[in-house]
Amino acid sequence: MTATETTKPWEELARLAESGSPPELEAFLDELPASDVALAMSRLSDDEQAQVVTVLTPDHAADLVEQLTDVQAVELIEHLEPQDAAAILDELPSDEQADLIGDLDNDDAEAILDAMAPDEAADARQLSQYDNDVAGGLMVTELLKYSESFTVGDVVEDMRERAEKYRDYDVQYAYVCDDSHCLTGVLRLRDLLLAKRSQRIAELMIHEPRSVQDHTTLDELFDFFESHHYLGVPVVDVAGCLLGVVQRAAVDEARSGQHDSDFLKTQGIVGGEEIRTLPLLLRSRRRLAWLSVNIVLNVMAASVIAFFQDTLSAVIALAVFLPIISDMSGCSGNQAVAVSLRELSLGLVRVDELLRVWLKEIAVGMLNGVALGLLIGLVAYLWKGNPYLGLVVGGALCLNTMIAVSIGGIVPLVLKRFKVDPAIASGPILTTVTDMCGFLLVFGIATAMLEQLTNI
């Protein structure tokens, strides 16, 4: 093994930041894949991370910040002096500025905004008013905007003069506005290329272009880009004034972030994404918030068992099957939850189609319930040689599978309809209800045929 293979990238990163050599540090970061940048930074202390970004020029530091995960970027920015943070934020695209500022504590955000370039700060203040999941919060304000009276030559002249400023812009379209800044047309770069220089852009542009309002939701934007092969769409206010552009990529990224956070929520990570570099108490508290609700629900469900202590004493073998029935019903129900969450996010089911979902689920539930019930019934019968024990646990699991898929399929729709986040709440509701039903079924059937069971 050579030395470069054994030195970890974060050790090298810390060393270069320590030695304070900007060109070497920049060259090193340029060579690292983006995911290794995030990894390496996550292994440095807060102070070391701050040192890295202050050694870099603000421009390069902004590139680095863009490669971090959102959680990392916020932690890092909060640890910087306001003027250092402001210099970096000045270099970020307007949508990322606004996202970061929205995620900071109010005091931190104000201190940084005060230290930013006045025009950048004004933009950022305005954009950070919007929620992250509407067009206003997803748009960038860096765009090419021309007056209707311009010719193609005027546009080309402007692009040549401000080449440096436009360098980092995603220029696919230029936007045409009238004197009151209302959007009247869109120019495609390729049409500009094919046109004569003397032609007026008002003749060349796409008139009455499609646009969205600043409060258009993420789901509506996603639909828009699914229906139209555009790379970006202009955002206007109620008066039709051009505010910015939402890029297709920004919408895709936001959707994907939403799905990731849904995934974490179904697994009990609530209150924000967890990465293991976050402070211990914060991680513990966020996880415990979910666990403590669950334990209360669990105690409620298990209290059913307490009511049937006499039956249980008589047929102690039942205790072996209670956790199995609880867990397997949870598994079957969670499958139905997952399919419902997915169909909701794909728009393949409406929140009021409870009957449709139930019919689809109960059909699967009957098949799988019978299969699982036979299997566990057989195990119980073979273990104790008593067919009635098999009948009790097999019958209970079979019926409870049907209950579990019904609840698992329907609960996400109902929660969504009542504006409760189905990713967070579906699981706990499902397991509590199915546990209770499962225990009731086992003991209900067992109590009914107690005479046949007590000879075990």
Place this chain on the structure above:
Amino acid sequence: MTATETTKPWEELARLAESGSPPELEAFLDELPASDVALAMSRLSDDEQAQVVTVLTPDHAADLVEQLTDVQAVELIEHLEPQDAAAILDELPSDEQADLIGDLDNDDAEAILDAMAPDEAADARQLSQYDNDVAGGLMVTELLKYSESFTVGDVVEDMRERAEKYRDYDVQYAYVCDDSHCLTGVLRLRDLLLAKRSQRIAELMIHEPRSVQDHTTLDELFDFFESHHYLGVPVVDVAGCLLGVVQRAAVDEARSGQHDSDFLKTQGIVGGEEIRTLPLLLRSRRRLAWLSVNIVLNVMAASVIAFFQDTLSAVIALAVFLPIISDMSGCSGNQAVAVSLRELSLGLVRVDELLRVWLKEIAVGMLNGVALGLLIGLVAYLWKGNPYLGLVVGGALCLNTMIAVSIGGIVPLVLKRFKVDPAIASGPILTTVTDMCGFLLVFGIATAMLEQLTNI
């Protein structure tokens, strides 16, 4: 309510397809948001769906197919006559052609390829050789390619002549090749715009442009686009010949699909995405594949209880707490699994960093274990008035929480290292091991202090 509000979109869709009026049907589909197209099609029978796409022109049918989910598109194409399917596939971008063909049965795929336009079929055959998650499988072959000897004027002339052909292309860059089709440069559209018509493109282009090989993986591509502000990257073979272009949007979409399918797998939907319009037996079989493994593991774990029947008979109250300890340990462990899966997908942890992950998890596990243990111990004590019962169940849950987060944190890394899909396998391994440990802890501690417990 007006008539349009009460008529469901799929009823209208079926009616328009039945009446066979292409312009009306096209107008109706143009008005529907993309997600409603997928919803409406999902409510039609296979025959009705086939009728809709055969009434449309192949071009419009292709637009519709692009708005469906992948599972829907495959089901629909398989239900069409090969020549109808071929006409639609001819109109799709090359990457979607290849995806669809790759997902079809081999016989169906061959029949459709035979009926396609020869050049489209040749492209599609070649692209469908690639896996979906490498550059070759993600690229499109629709691109602008020019010889080094061209001038800006030649390029503009070509773009004007073939404007119709290029209409649906995502043209951000044009690619420049030498006589042996090797990629030598990239032209940005905006540089073309600013240049003189007489200039040779070889002088204007970006030389030695960044490119990727056809076998570059999705993760590497994602890293590439994280590090570079490009909208697309050219794909070359080992000899440097230009094969196609991977768009940033295609990479984002593939990543997001991968995350969605990971989510479904953690919840027990394996063997492919499920939507509820799939045949009942297929849905049942896929779900049962996961459930039947789980039930065997569950029986193994629960068999621990069977070994301690004497202890259980003596202290029947323990039976109430077994499902609670099983479920709560599963919850804590699944939180650790979720964070590990997320950190792996973000590249924030390496598969060999077991010690780091364990230290981070055990710290949270100790805090949360003590909190949950105290809570459940208190419940047990208050219920039966016996502090030792509280000690048994509280101690067991506390220790088992630490075990659960350790296993939950580490197992995904180990599985990934041994190339087993951590999204599928982590959950079942976790619950089996933590159930066993939990039951052993309860009965181990209870057996040791049996005398103090039997007065309950």
